[in-house]
Amino acid sequence: MRISEILRRKGPGVVTIAPDATVRELLRVLNAHNVGAVVVSPDGVLMSGIASERDIVRRLHSRGAELLEAPVSDIMTAAVHICSPEDQVETLNATMTEHRIRHLPVLSEGRMVGIVSIGDVVKSQISELEEEREHLVRYLHG
DSSP: OBHHHHHHHHOSOOOEEOTTSBHHHHHHHHHHHTOSEEEEOSSSSSOOEEEEHHHHHHHHHHHGGGGGGSBGGGTSBSSOOOBOTTSBHHHHHHHHHHHTOSEEEEEETTEEEEEEEHHHHHHHHHHHHHHHHHHHHHHHHO
């Protein structure tokens, strides 16, 4: 299965936040959208990085409550792994596992077209296994 199929099922929406927004605002956006990461973007099209719950927690330990007023650009991950709609889910799964990342923006021709989480990958794999099982059951009872 290709990443484009996951995006077709879940939709192309990408939650973004400006690099100069505060970490407090980031927390509000994560909560409002019930997501674990957002793409950091100055304009909703270009990508500066990604900011996740994990980024917040790791810095909160060392910086304390003052972190809440810091800009998102201070805590974001700038070196972002990405994928394209044509990539295979199996490849993405390996990348996420190897690099211990949970969210990958999907870019096509340099523009964000979606974001895929580890949950999306697992859900697609379960769906594929269920379809395969149904085919096998039909074949055996056929």
